[in-house]
Amino acid sequence: MSLSAPEAYAQARTLIDEVHSKDPASLELGYADAMEAWTLKLQPTAPPSLLLAARCQHLDRFSTPRSTYPEGKAGYLKWRRDLYTTQSLHAQRLLLSSGVSASEADSVRRYVSKENLALKNSSDEAKRDKVEKGTQVLEDAAVLVFLERELLAFVGGNEDWEREKWVGIMRKTWIKLSEEGKAAAMTIVPSLPKELQEILVEAVTTA
Incomplete structure (x- = not known):
């Protein structure tokens, strides 16, 4: 049975937070809450897809510690770029599995990947x-x-x-x-x- 859009958003949020709850340092749920809160302050009429994207800003980041990459600026930048890619694709998969539309899931992927941000x-x-x-x-x-x-x-x-x-x-x-x-x-x-x-x-x- 397919879910309604509100049910799909709620299911996606649950799956996202299940990932956050596995953080050994117990930091990511609080971070996701803060990201969502600031997103709402900045854009009070933010659509559900943007709020979900906000909760995915650090999705599963704890699985790829900074220490797994070389020291120095180059290592840091590669770590960050790779995180943007893995986090955005993971977010997209979770949304699609929850029944969120493909177009909205792709929007979340783009937002989390920081696609085109360098053009700013x-x-x-x-x-x-x-x-x-x-x-x-x-x-x-x-x-x-x-x-x-x-x-x-x-x-x-x-x-x-x-x-x-x-x-x-x-x-x-x-x-x-x-x-x-x-x-x-x-x-x-x-x-x-x-x-x-x-x-x-x-x-x-x-x-």
Whole structure:
């Protein structure tokens, strides 16, 4: 018996969260909740497929630790690219098995894979316009979750880094955001320690 669209979405969400529940560190369900919450704040009328995509941002990431790739920037970038591919395809399979339409499942695959996101910084306006709204919303949500939930721990684990390095990191983080994402990020800034606020302000003004 085929499921109605709402039932298919609910079934997909259940399957996605079953994967998250296997995370040995018990972090991914909380991360998925935060991604979904920020996606709704950024786009209150977000369709169910986009909310499902938000929950798939780190789908089964714990199965491919960063330590399984070489050290250094090249190793990190390959790890991240491979994750985008495996996570997006896994998400698509889960949605299809739940009865979500093929077109919506493919939209989720594109959003999670960050397809065409690199075009955002193109000097060609026509190319920039090819970045899908759903892809950018997920990118915004991921940055906002990082600022809200992960930044302090990240700083604490790298206290020996020079201030200028932190400014550079925050600058690269800031330019990932859309205008809506930047406005949302500014609501988080007051909750950060004073030194981090100053670093972020410097990064923003020099981005």
